[in-house]
Amino acid sequence: MSGGPAPADDDGDAVRVDGDDRHGMSGGPVPADSFRAFLPGLGRLMPPSLLGAAGCERLLDRTGDLPGLATAAHFGLEFRLDEAAAVADIAVPLEPGRELADHFVRVGEAAAPRSPAAALARRLRGTDGFGSVFEDYAILEYDVASAKPGTGAPPGVFLKPRSASGPDTDASPGRVADALAALAGREPHRDERQSVERAFAALPDEARMVQAGVLPARTPGAIRLVVRDAHAAAIADYLTRMGHPDPAAVQTRIPSALRALCDPRPWLGLDVSARGMSPRIGLEFWPPEDGQDRGPGRWVRIAALRWWPVIDVLEQTGLCLPRKASGLRRWPGKETVFRGRRAFLLYRGINHIKIVIDGAAVHAKAYVGMTCVPVSGGSGAPRG
Numbered sequence: 001m002s003g004g005p006a007p008a009d010d011d012g013d014a015v016r017v018d019g020d021d022r023h024g025m026s027g028g029p030v031p032a033d034s035f036r037a038f039l040p041g042l043g044r045l046m047p048p049s050l051l052g053a054a055g056c057e058r059l060l061d062r063t064g065d066l067p068g069l070a071t072a073a074h075f076g077l078e079f080r081l082d083e084a085a086a087v088a089d090i091a092v093p094l095e096p097g098r099e100l101a102d103h104f105v106r107v108g109e110a111a112a113p114r115s116p117a118a119a120l121a122r123r124l125r126g127t128d129g130f131g132s133v134f135e136d137y138a139i140l141e142y143d144v145a146s147a148k149p150g151t152g153a154p155p156g157v158f159l160k161p162r163s164a165s166g167p168d169t170d171a172s173p174g175r176v177a178d179a180l181a182a183l184a185g186r187e188p189h190r191d192e193r194q195s196v197e198r199a200f201a202a203l204p205d206e207a208r209m210v211q212a213g214v215l216p217a218r219t220p221g222a223i224r225l226v227v228r229d230a231h232a233a234a235i236a237d238y239l240t241r242m243g244h245p246d247p248a249a250v251q252t253r254i255p256s257a258l259r260a261l262c263d264p265r266p267w268l269g270l271d272v273s274a275r276g277m278s279p280r281i282g283l284e285f286w287p288p289e290d291g292q293d294r295g296p297g298r299w300v301r302i303a304a305l306r307w308w309p310v311i312d313v314l315e316q317t318g319l320c321l322p323r324k325a326s327g328l329r330r331w332p333g334k335e336t337v338f339r340g341r342r343a344f345l346l347y348r349g350i351n352h353i354k355i356v357i358d359g360a361a362v363h364a365k366a367y368v369g370m371t372c373v374p375v376s377g378g379s380g381a382p383r384g
Contacts, residue, residue, distance in 0.1 A: 004169075035071040036064030038339070040369070042072060045132075045335060047327030050079050059090055062142045064091070070099040071272065074371045076351065080145060081328070081364040082321035087145040094138045096124050103240060116185040116216040117282055123157075123183060130179035132170040134159040134212075135184050143217060144312035151217075157183045158213030158224070158340055173200040179221050180214040191274035194222065199225050199272050202241040204234040210267070222273040232259070242270070242277045248351040248358045257313045258355075263288045269354070280358040284367075285310070286351070299351035299369040304332035307350050314353065319364035336375070343375040 025055075031037065043056040051059075063071065071092055078089040094101040097135050101124050108121020122128035122137070141156040157180075161171040177196040178188040200209060210227035230238065232251050239247035251259075262285040269282035287306045288332045311328050314320035320328070328350070356363045 013375050032069075033068050034064060035066040035068045036060050038068040039064070041337075041339065042346075042372075045337070045348075047330045049086055049323040049327035050331065051077065051088050055085070055087035058087055058149055059142075059144050062147075062152070062155075063090055063092070067099050067103050069372075070103075072150060072370075072372045074369070076367060076369045078141075078145075079324065079326045079328070079366045079368070079381040081314060081366055082318075083144065083145075084323070089122075089142060089144050089146075090141050091141045094124065096126065097173055107360040114185055116183060119183045119185060120154075121158060123179075126181065127177070130175065130182070132275075133162060133175045133179050134171070135162055139213075141213070141215070143215070147217070152312070153217030154185075156215035156217075156224075157166055157212055158211050161209055169176065171195040176200075176212050177223060180212060184214045184216040184221060185370075186221060189274045192221075192272070195272040195274065195276055195326045196223055199270065199277070203227065203239055204230045206230060207234065207238070220273060220275070222271040222278065224269060224271050227268040227270070229265055230268065231264055232266065235266070238268070239270075239281070239307055242295065244277060244281070245279050246357075250281070253357050253362055254283065254355055255313055255317045255319075258285060258310065258317075258353075261310050261313065262286060264355075267352075282354045282356045284354050286353065290383060302332075302349065304329070307332065310353060314364055319355070319362065323368075327368055331366075337372070344372040345375055347371050347373070 022143045039056055039060055043051060043053070068178060074093055076091040078091070080087075092100065094104065105121045105124050108115075108117040108124075109290070111117035111121075119128065123130070123134075128134075137160060139158040143153065143156070147153060157181075161176055163171070170340075173196045174193050177193040181192065196212075203209065207227050207230035209225055210228045211224075213224045213226075214221075215224070226233070227238070232254075235250045236247045239250065246253075250266075267284040269284070271278040271280060287302060287310065308329060311325050312321065314324060315325040332349050334348070335346050337344050349368065351367045351369055354365045354367060356365065
């Protein structure tokens with residue numbers, strides 16, 4: 001989820017988002033510039049069937065100490081659509097030299113040298129020796145819904161491999177694998193490197209690897225790769241070459257009505273490790289793009305009405321609970337919000353739906369975005 005919001009008229013109701021909890025769970029004061037000070041207010045703008053009060057608290061256990069405005073400016077949430085719990089994972093984008101990235105540099109510089117936090121700081125500073133492998137932009141993903149509260153596990157790190165045709169690049173698959181192993185705080189592994197090399201070599205002609213990441217807290221360790229620009233038939237052939245036990249699942253296990261409503265080139269997420277390819281795969285779907293939807297920030301620009309038929313299919317096929325479907329229909333929108341005497345435009349949008357196929361199980365997740373943009377000259381409190 002990247003890019004800023006599309007211009008829009010301010011026609012929503014004004015809402016206050018000042019946090020009303022000045023103390024954390026420990027009873028200590030909450031810094032006014034922390035994400036914990038922002039999210040209680042932002043949480044009131046979220047459909048409770050998607051993220052309730054308990055879910056907000058679990059999320060803040062992991063991210064409450066992040067810089068508040070810098071984090072609220074742009075973050076993503078992941079909802080499990082077939083589970084009743086109103087909890088979410090969270091993703092935050094990092095750009096070197098920006099406030100949020102600087103925060104993680106400081107954290108990493110104070111961490112153990114071989115830890116994932118220290119490796120992330122070196123990546124953000126450009127001193128990890130892998131500057132020619134990835135683009136500078138990164139996304140951190142925090143497991144919240146599936147994690148035990150209070151674990152404080154390091155976030156996953158997702159990066160974009162540089163184009164092999166670009167100048168001064170060395171985004172060879174082996175280098176990608178070694179760099180991600182370093183970010184996980186572990187030594188490179190020959191078999192894992194070979195699995196990544198195989199995944200790159202087997203790509204369909206029209207496809208490319210758009211993202212590579214590692215989740216240090218998950219065991220056993222693996223590398224996640226995301227493939228784009230391949231049609232379903234080409235994805236099935238790719239999975240056959242990778243030795244997947246059920247490559248036809250990308251066509252037979254996905255509701256035909258969903259495939260008919262969405263772009264015919266879903267993105268494929270797969271996990272590879274020293275043991276080879278995991279049978280678990282994820283397919284990302286969204287309505288077909290038109291000229292206005294292309295490029296960064298698509299999640300803001302796709303109109304809510306274009307998502308409703310997709311949500312209807314998910315609900316009708318049992319992949320999405322009715323309460324979650326209702327909340328998801330209410331998610332896209334725009335509102336004017338106030339914090340103190342500062343005014344913001346808050347945008348919410350859906351980026352994509354992921355269908356996860358894991359053996360006999362099929363699950364659906366929604367990936368959404370939220371961004372708060374300061375209103376120029378907006379310093380007055382709302383009037384009744």
